[in-house]
Amino acid sequence: MTSSTDYSDTVTQLRDTVGRVCKDFPGEYWRAKDRERCYPTEFVQALTDLGLLAALIPEEFGGSGLPLSVGAEILKAIHEFGGNAGACHAQMYTMGTVLRHGSQAQKEQYLPQIASGELRLQAFGVTEPGAGTDTTSITTMAVREGERYIVNGQKVWTSRAEQSDLMVLLARTTPKDQVKKRTEGLSVFLVDMREAKKNGMTIKPIRTMINHSTNEVFFDNMPVPVANLIGEEGQGLRYILSGMNAERILIAAECIGDARWFIKKARDYACERKVFGRAIGQNQGIQFPIARAFAEMLSSNLLVDHAAARYEQGKPCGTEANLAKMMASEASWHAADMCVQTFGGFGVAEEYDVERKFREARLYQIAPISTNLILSFVAEHELGLPRSY
Numbered sequence: 001m002t003s004s005t006d007y008s009d010t011v012t013q014l015r016d017t018v019g020r021v022c023k024d025f026p027g028e029y030w031r032a033k034d035r036e037r038c039y040p041t042e043f044v045q046a047l048t049d050l051g052l053l054a055a056l057i058p059e060e061f062g063g064s065g066l067p068l069s070v071g072a073e074i075l076k077a078i079h080e081f082g083g084n085a086g087a088c089h090a091q092m093y094t095m096g097t098v099l100r101h102g103s104q105a106q107k108e109q110y111l112p113q114i115a116s117g118e119l120r121l122q123a124f125g126v127t128e129p130g131a132g133t134d135t136t137s138i139t140t141m142a143v144r145e146g147e148r149y150i151v152n153g154q155k156v157w158t159s160r161a162e163q164s165d166l167m168v169l170l171a172r173t174t175p176k177d178q179v180k181k182r183t184e185g186l187s188v189f190l191v192d193m194r195e196a197k198k199n200g201m202t203i204k205p206i207r208t209m210i211n212h213s214t215n216e217v218f219f220d221n222m223p224v225p226v227a228n229l230i231g232e233e234g235q236g237l238r239y240i241l242s243g244m245n246a247e248r249i250l251i252a253a254e255c256i257g258d259a260r261w262f263i264k265k266a267r268d269y270a271c272e273r274k275v276f277g278r279a280i281g282q283n284q285g286i287q288f289p290i291a292r293a294f295a296e297m298l299s300s301n302l303l304v305d306h307a308a309a310r311y312e313q314g315k316p317c318g319t320e321a322n323l324a325k326m327m328a329s330e331a332s333w334h335a336a337d338m339c340v341q342t343f344g345g346f347g348v349a350e351e352y353d354v355e356r357k358f359r360e361a362r363l364y365q366i367a368p369i370s371t372n373l374i375l376s377f378v379a380e381h382e383l384g385l386p387r388s389y
């Protein structure tokens with residue numbers, strides 16, 4: 001896919017479609033789900049039925065074959081129009097591991113069913129409690145026994161595990177002390193969770209300050225057929241890393257959508273709310289933070305678009321994707337803070353949705369990668385500073 005094709009009409013149509021879907025799922029819907037920490041099944045189904053989550057799957061496997069930048073526009077629109085794609089964004093991009101590194105047989109077996117929504121591949125088991133960001137220190141082990149691997153260990157923050165049929169799992173196949181480089185000896189598996197839940201996989205939800213359906217996942221002698229190994233044994237970290245730029249760009253797009261939502265909400269309220277006999281938006285103390293949030297959103301959006309364009313052109317984009325995620329997550333957080341302040345007391349009242357979106361916006365400076373690790377990456381790889389860890 002190259003950026004020479006003009007997708008602007010497609011993006012306009014998709015934004016209209018997403019806008020119509022989001023109208024059917026207003027603030028009351030999200031508030032109720034948030035209160036109960038319930039998965040937004042109906043919203044995800046509506047996006048699935050319209051094929052929006054299959055945007056990036058090539059047409060030969062039943063998807064729309066759209067480039068990353070268009071996927072990013074879908075996610076921007078979902079967040080801009082008041083939805084939250086956190087419940088299902090991984091269905092859009094986790095399949096990339098299978099698409100880029102899976103065998104032809106694996107692609108033919110899984111991708112069409114993922115495209116139709118029949119199979120949900122939205123669980124991504126990488127993070128472990130003992131390793132955190134230091135992925136090469138994970139200890140979940142997959143030991144080969146004949147035609148299967150036996151997996152033992154634990155993951156944490158495995159989001160949407162309860163709402164997935166398949167999980168992309170990273171495990172050690174060679175212990176860290178037996179490999180030449182710590183990046184070796186890790187392998188990726190496509191785990192059929194419907195079987196695994198009956199045979200060694202236990203899922204325990206983690207309650208968080210946001211409604212994110214995230215979990216601890218335990219593996220106790222869980223068998224995985226050798227046919228479900230993705231690519232070559234021992235090369236898994238490379239496969240996982242290759243998907244991370246796309247993920248960062250897409251998450252950054254969600255942050256842009258959030259920032260736009262906060263800016264519109266604040267702008268409308270600032271025009272409407274009268275104190276001391278005039279609209280609060282007439283005060284520069286209210287105007288300027290809204291204008292500043294707009295400036296941050298607009299400039300981060302340029303970076304998101306730039307990172308997506310480089311990704312589509314097959315150019316290196318690690319720095320751009322990481323910085324797009326960092327800048328967009330900060331822009332949305334600053335916009336969230338501005339919005340709460342603009343609303344005054346009503347900024348913390350549930351019925352305006354501002355406090356909920358404020359909580360939701362905070363996540364993206366932590367996950368899928370925290371800001372410090374982005375700065376370390378840029379310091380080392382872009383600026384040639386010594387590695388800090």
Ligand SMILES: Cc1cc2nc3c(=O)[nH]c(=O)nc-3n(C[C@H](O)[C@H](O)[C@H](O)COP(=O)(O)OP(=O)(O)OC[C@H]3O[C@@H](n4cnc5c(N)ncnc54)[C@H](O)[C@@H]3O)c2cc1C
Nearest residue numbers: 124125126127132133157158159367368369370372373389
């Ligand atoms: C709601 C939620 C959903 C998630 N979903 C998934 C998922 O689906 N799948 C999955 O695999 N993971 C998931 N994650 C995990 C997420 O990717 C990690 O939380 C994130 O990468 C940060 O890792 P950590 O929480 O282990 O923090 P740690 O690695 O423990 O770090 C803690 C703090 O120390 C800082 N720090 C650590 N090392 C350094 C250093 N060398 N220099 C400077 N600062 C440092 C970090 O930046 C961070 O601020 C999710 C997390 C959350 C909260």
